[in-house]
Structure formats: C-alpha cells, structure tokens
Amino acid sequence: MDDVGEYSSLKIENIVASGSVAEAIDIEYLSGVLDGCDLNKAKFPGAIYHMKNPDIALLLFSSGKIVMTGISDNEEFQEGLATIVRQLNELGIKTIESP
Numbered sequence: 001m002d003d004v005g006e007y008s009s010l011k012i013e014n015i016v017a018s019g020s021v022a023e024a025i026d027i028e029y030l031s032g033v034l035d036g037c038d039l040n041k042a043k044f045p046g047a048i049y050h051m052k053n054p055d056i057a058l059l060l061f062s063s064g065k066i067v068m069t070g071i072s073d074n075e076e077f078q079e080g081l082a083t084i085v086r087q088l089n090e091l092g093i094k095t096i097e098s099p
Helices: 027-033 074-090
Strands: 007-011 015-020 037-039 047-051 056-060 065-071
Antiparallel strands (some): 037 047, 047 056
C-alpha cells in the first residue's frame, strides 16, 4: 500500500481480520487433512494454518471463528477469505452464507 496520509514514512504492512466463517469447525479433523495446518491443544486452543496462496496465517477455532494475519491489502484479504471458505467446504465443513 501507499503512504498513510501526511505520514509518508508509514506503510501498512500487516492487516489482521477476524470473524466467523462457520457454526463450528472440527479443528482436529482439519489439522489432519489440510497441509500446513497444525494443532497443539496443550499450547493453543486453535489450529494454526499457514496458507500458501495468498501467503497469510490463519487461526481457526472450533467455535467457527477465524483470525487472519499477515494480510497486506484488501485484495489479499478477499482472496484469503475466499480460499479458506472454499477449502472448508471441500473438506465437508459447512460455512455460513456471509462470513
């Protein structure tokens, strides 16, 4: 992204987005079938998914909520959200209509 208003030395480099994509996510199942998705409940209650394209990280919780990090712009956010929703649906996890 370009500069931030009058603060030309500042640049937006990491956007964090959060919200719900499903009523529930079976994170144990997901971590076993989705490449780049790791789960260690002793250390953290969610699955950590390192998406390759776009290159962002997601925290996925059994409640159906997600946190997306490492996003650089709105286009990358839209692409990442569409990708995770598609992947969840392909794995049999029903997503909500408007995440």
